[in-house]
Amino acid sequence: MATINLDRRSFLKAAGGLGALSVAGAGLAAPDRRAFADETAFPEQKHGNPVEATIDPKTGDVTVNEDVIVRNSACLGCYSSCGNRLKLDRASGRLLSVGGNPYHPSCAYPYLNFEDPLEEAYRTMSFAHGKGNIVRATVCGRGQGTQDGYSQPDRVTVPxxxxxxxxxxxxxxxxxxxxxxxxxxxxxxxxxxxxxxxxxxxxxxxxxxxxxxxxxxxxxxxxxxxxxxxxxxxxxxxxxxxxxxxxxxxxxxxxxxx
Known part of the structure:
Protein backbone atom coordinates (compact mmCIF):
# COMPACT_ATOMS: atom_id res chain seq x y z
CA MET A 1 0.00 0.00 0.00
CA ALA A 2 1.37 3.39 -0.96
CA THR A 3 2.00 5.86 1.85
CA ILE A 4 1.20 9.54 1.39
CA ASN A 5 3.36 11.96 3.36
CA LEU A 6 1.38 15.11 4.09
CA ASP A 7 2.49 17.74 6.57
CA ARG A 8 0.08 20.07 8.39
CA ARG A 9 0.65 23.01 6.03
CA SER A 10 -0.04 20.91 2.92
CA PHE A 11 -3.17 19.40 4.51
CA LEU A 12 -4.62 22.82 5.29
CA LYS A 13 -3.91 24.02 1.75
CA ALA A 14 -5.65 20.99 0.28
CA ALA A 15 -8.64 21.38 2.62
CA GLY A 16 -8.94 25.03 1.69
CA GLY A 17 -8.89 24.16 -2.00
CA LEU A 18 -11.68 21.60 -1.55
CA GLY A 19 -13.72 24.16 0.36
CA ALA A 20 -13.40 26.64 -2.46
CA LEU A 21 -14.51 24.01 -4.96
CA SER A 22 -17.53 23.19 -2.81
CA VAL A 23 -18.60 26.83 -2.55
CA ALA A 24 -18.20 27.33 -6.29
CA GLY A 25 -20.04 24.10 -7.02
CA ALA A 26 -17.18 22.62 -8.96
CA GLY A 27 -17.20 18.85 -9.03
CA LEU A 28 -20.70 18.68 -7.48
CA ALA A 29 -23.62 17.26 -9.39
CA ALA A 30 -26.30 19.86 -9.98
CA PRO A 31 -29.61 18.99 -8.27
CA ASP A 32 -32.08 17.26 -10.56
CA ARG A 33 -35.09 19.55 -11.04
CA ARG A 34 -37.34 16.50 -11.26
CA ALA A 35 -36.88 16.04 -7.51
CA PHE A 36 -38.62 19.33 -6.77
CA ALA A 37 -42.36 19.85 -7.33
CA ASP A 38 -43.62 23.13 -8.69
CA GLU A 39 -45.01 25.39 -5.95
CA THR A 40 -48.50 25.08 -7.41
CA ALA A 41 -48.31 21.39 -8.32
CA PHE A 42 -49.21 19.72 -5.03
CA PRO A 43 -50.25 16.10 -5.59
CA GLU A 44 -53.79 15.01 -4.83
CA GLN A 45 -54.18 13.62 -1.31
CA LYS A 46 -54.79 9.88 -1.41
CA HIS A 47 -54.04 8.73 2.13
CA GLY A 48 -54.57 9.87 5.71
CA ASN A 49 -57.29 12.03 7.19
CA PRO A 50 -58.82 15.00 5.36
CA VAL A 51 -57.44 18.43 6.25
CA GLU A 52 -59.84 20.67 8.10
CA ALA A 53 -58.77 23.87 6.36
CA THR A 54 -56.31 25.29 3.88
CA ILE A 55 -54.54 28.64 4.21
CA ASP A 56 -53.25 30.80 1.38
CA PRO A 57 -49.54 31.24 2.24
CA LYS A 58 -49.47 34.81 0.88
CA THR A 59 -52.80 36.33 1.91
CA GLY A 60 -53.60 34.19 4.95
CA ASP A 61 -57.11 33.54 3.64
CA VAL A 62 -58.66 30.45 5.25
CA THR A 63 -60.85 27.96 3.39
CA VAL A 64 -62.61 25.62 5.79
CA ASN A 65 -63.43 22.04 4.82
CA GLU A 66 -67.08 21.69 5.84
CA ASP A 67 -66.76 17.88 5.84
CA VAL A 68 -64.63 18.10 8.99
CA ILE A 69 -65.77 19.31 12.42
CA VAL A 70 -63.12 20.75 14.78
CA ARG A 71 -63.83 21.09 18.49
CA ASN A 72 -61.45 22.60 21.06
CA SER A 73 -62.19 20.87 24.34
CA ALA A 74 -60.54 19.52 27.50
CA CYS A 75 -58.72 16.23 28.08
CA LEU A 76 -59.77 13.74 30.76
CA GLY A 77 -56.67 11.56 30.45
CA CYS A 78 -55.37 12.64 33.88
CA TYR A 79 -55.87 15.34 36.51
CA SER A 80 -53.83 18.01 34.71
CA SER A 81 -56.96 19.17 32.84
CA CYS A 82 -55.11 20.13 29.68
CA GLY A 83 -56.92 21.07 26.51
CA ASN A 84 -57.36 18.99 23.39
CA ARG A 85 -58.43 19.55 19.83
CA LEU A 86 -60.67 16.99 18.14
CA LYS A 87 -61.24 16.45 14.44
CA LEU A 88 -64.43 14.60 13.50
CA ASP A 89 -65.91 13.44 10.24
CA ARG A 90 -69.19 15.34 9.82
CA ALA A 91 -70.98 12.59 7.90
CA SER A 92 -70.21 9.68 10.22
CA GLY A 93 -69.28 11.40 13.47
CA ARG A 94 -66.06 9.34 13.53
CA LEU A 95 -63.16 10.78 15.51
CA LEU A 96 -60.33 11.41 13.05
CA SER A 97 -57.54 12.68 15.28
CA VAL A 98 -56.67 14.27 18.63
CA GLY A 99 -54.25 17.18 19.03
CA GLY A 100 -53.43 20.12 21.25
CA ASN A 101 -55.76 23.01 21.96
CA PRO A 102 -54.17 26.29 20.80
CA TYR A 103 -56.36 28.27 23.23
CA HIS A 104 -55.14 26.33 26.29
CA PRO A 105 -52.00 27.41 28.21
CA SER A 106 -51.11 23.78 28.94
CA CYS A 107 -50.95 23.02 25.22
CA ALA A 108 -49.42 26.10 23.64
CA TYR A 109 -47.24 29.05 24.50
CA PRO A 110 -48.00 31.67 23.51
CA TYR A 111 -51.63 30.57 23.53
CA LEU A 112 -54.53 32.24 21.75
CA ASN A 113 -57.08 34.44 23.48
CA PHE A 114 -60.53 32.94 23.77
CA GLU A 115 -61.87 35.81 21.67
CA ASP A 116 -59.65 34.93 18.70
CA PRO A 117 -61.66 33.29 15.89
CA LEU A 118 -60.96 29.75 14.69
CA GLU A 119 -59.58 31.16 11.44
CA GLU A 120 -56.76 32.74 13.45
CA ALA A 121 -56.03 29.37 15.05
CA TYR A 122 -55.59 27.87 11.59
CA ARG A 123 -53.21 30.66 10.60
CA THR A 124 -51.05 30.51 13.72
CA MET A 125 -50.68 26.73 13.50
CA SER A 126 -49.37 27.10 9.95
CA PHE A 127 -46.49 28.98 8.38
CA ALA A 128 -48.88 31.01 6.24
CA HIS A 129 -48.92 34.80 5.98
CA GLY A 130 -45.79 35.24 8.12
CA LYS A 131 -47.23 33.55 11.19
CA GLY A 132 -44.23 31.25 11.51
CA ASN A 133 -46.03 28.47 13.37
CA ILE A 134 -46.10 30.48 16.59
CA VAL A 135 -48.77 28.33 18.27
CA ARG A 136 -47.87 24.68 17.85
CA ALA A 137 -50.43 23.29 20.32
CA THR A 138 -49.45 19.82 21.47
CA VAL A 139 -50.92 17.16 23.75
CA CYS A 140 -49.13 14.32 25.54
CA GLY A 141 -49.30 10.61 24.77
CA ARG A 142 -52.06 10.04 27.29
CA GLY A 143 -54.09 12.73 25.60
CA GLN A 144 -53.42 11.10 22.25
CA GLY A 145 -54.72 7.86 23.77
CA THR A 146 -58.16 9.47 23.88
CA GLN A 147 -58.68 8.23 20.35
CA ASP A 148 -58.02 4.62 21.38
CA GLY A 149 -60.45 4.93 24.28
CA TYR A 150 -63.09 6.44 22.03
CA SER A 151 -62.85 3.64 19.47
CA GLN A 152 -62.36 0.80 21.99
CA PRO A 153 -64.86 -1.93 21.03
CA ASP A 154 -65.78 -2.67 24.69
CA ARG A 155 -66.49 0.96 25.54
CA VAL A 156 -69.81 1.37 27.38
CA THR A 157 -71.98 3.86 25.47
CA VAL A 158 -75.49 2.97 26.73
CA PRO A 159 -76.97 2.14 30.15
Missing amino acids: LKRAGKRGEGKWRPITWDQLITEVTEGGKLFADIGENQDIEGFKALHDTETPMNPDQPDLGPISNQVVFLGGRGDGRTTIGTRFSSNFGTINQYGHGST
Missing part, protein backbone atom coordinates in the same frame (compact mmCIF):
# COMPACT_ATOMS: atom_id res chain seq x y z
CA LEU A 160 -76.50 -1.51 31.17
CA LYS A 161 -78.94 -3.39 33.40
CA ARG A 162 -78.10 -6.53 35.34
CA ALA A 163 -79.35 -9.62 33.47
CA GLY A 164 -78.24 -12.29 35.94
CA LYS A 165 -77.44 -12.86 39.58
CA ARG A 166 -75.31 -10.29 41.38
CA GLY A 167 -71.66 -10.88 40.56
CA GLU A 168 -72.47 -13.12 37.62
CA GLY A 169 -71.33 -10.48 35.13
CA LYS A 170 -74.37 -10.61 32.88
CA TRP A 171 -75.74 -7.34 31.51
CA ARG A 172 -78.11 -6.12 28.84
CA PRO A 173 -78.41 -2.68 27.26
CA ILE A 174 -81.45 -0.50 27.97
CA THR A 175 -82.54 2.95 26.79
CA TRP A 176 -81.93 6.14 28.72
CA ASP A 177 -85.70 6.62 29.07
CA GLN A 178 -86.02 3.19 30.68
CA LEU A 179 -83.15 3.95 33.03
CA ILE A 180 -84.71 7.23 34.18
CA THR A 181 -88.15 5.65 34.61
CA GLU A 182 -86.92 2.68 36.63
CA VAL A 183 -84.59 4.69 38.85
CA THR A 184 -87.32 7.26 39.50
CA GLU A 185 -90.38 5.03 39.87
CA GLY A 186 -88.82 1.88 41.32
CA GLY A 187 -90.79 -1.39 41.53
CA LYS A 188 -89.99 -5.04 40.80
CA LEU A 189 -87.20 -4.09 38.43
CA PHE A 190 -85.72 -7.59 38.10
CA ALA A 191 -88.92 -9.63 37.86
CA ASP A 192 -87.86 -10.72 34.36
CA ILE A 193 -84.96 -12.74 35.81
CA GLY A 194 -86.97 -14.21 38.69
CA GLU A 195 -86.29 -11.67 41.48
CA ASN A 196 -89.37 -10.55 43.40
CA GLN A 197 -87.77 -7.75 45.42
CA ASP A 198 -89.58 -4.39 45.38
CA ILE A 199 -86.97 -1.66 44.89
CA GLU A 200 -87.70 1.88 46.00
CA GLY A 201 -87.15 4.64 43.46
CA PHE A 202 -86.19 8.25 43.93
CA LYS A 203 -89.84 9.29 44.29
CA ALA A 204 -90.35 7.04 47.30
CA LEU A 205 -87.18 8.34 48.95
CA HIS A 206 -87.74 12.03 48.24
CA ASP A 207 -88.93 12.85 51.76
CA THR A 208 -87.05 15.49 53.73
CA GLU A 209 -89.54 15.62 56.63
CA THR A 210 -90.08 12.04 57.85
CA PRO A 211 -87.23 10.65 60.00
CA MET A 212 -85.47 7.63 58.55
CA ASN A 213 -85.61 6.06 62.01
CA PRO A 214 -87.62 7.83 64.77
CA ASP A 215 -85.45 6.12 67.40
CA GLN A 216 -82.30 7.54 65.79
CA PRO A 217 -83.14 11.10 64.69
CA ASP A 218 -79.46 11.82 64.06
CA LEU A 219 -79.71 9.71 60.89
CA GLY A 220 -81.83 12.44 59.35
CA PRO A 221 -84.82 12.16 57.00
CA ILE A 222 -85.70 9.36 54.58
CA SER A 223 -83.99 11.24 51.76
CA ASN A 224 -80.64 10.46 53.40
CA GLN A 225 -81.05 6.87 52.24
CA VAL A 226 -79.86 8.08 48.84
CA VAL A 227 -76.06 7.98 48.63
CA PHE A 228 -74.30 9.72 45.76
CA LEU A 229 -70.86 8.17 45.20
CA GLY A 230 -69.00 9.85 42.35
CA GLY A 231 -65.69 9.36 40.61
CA ARG A 232 -63.27 12.05 39.51
CA GLY A 233 -64.60 15.58 39.53
CA ASP A 234 -64.59 16.68 35.88
CA GLY A 235 -67.81 18.65 36.27
CA ARG A 236 -69.56 15.69 37.83
CA THR A 237 -68.85 16.89 41.37
CA THR A 238 -70.67 20.17 40.70
CA ILE A 239 -73.68 18.40 39.18
CA GLY A 240 -73.69 15.83 41.97
CA THR A 241 -73.61 18.53 44.65
CA ARG A 242 -76.58 20.34 43.09
CA PHE A 243 -78.58 17.13 42.76
CA SER A 244 -77.82 15.89 46.28
CA SER A 245 -78.57 19.19 47.99
CA ASN A 246 -81.82 19.66 46.07
CA PHE A 247 -82.89 16.08 46.69
CA GLY A 248 -82.23 16.48 50.41
CA THR A 249 -79.42 14.01 51.15
CA ILE A 250 -76.15 14.84 52.85
CA ASN A 251 -74.54 11.64 51.65
CA GLN A 252 -72.40 12.67 48.72
CA TYR A 253 -68.89 11.28 48.39
CA GLY A 254 -66.11 11.40 45.83
CA HIS A 255 -63.76 8.52 45.05
CA GLY A 256 -60.98 8.75 42.47
CA SER A 257 -58.43 6.24 41.27
CA THR A 258 -56.02 7.30 44.01
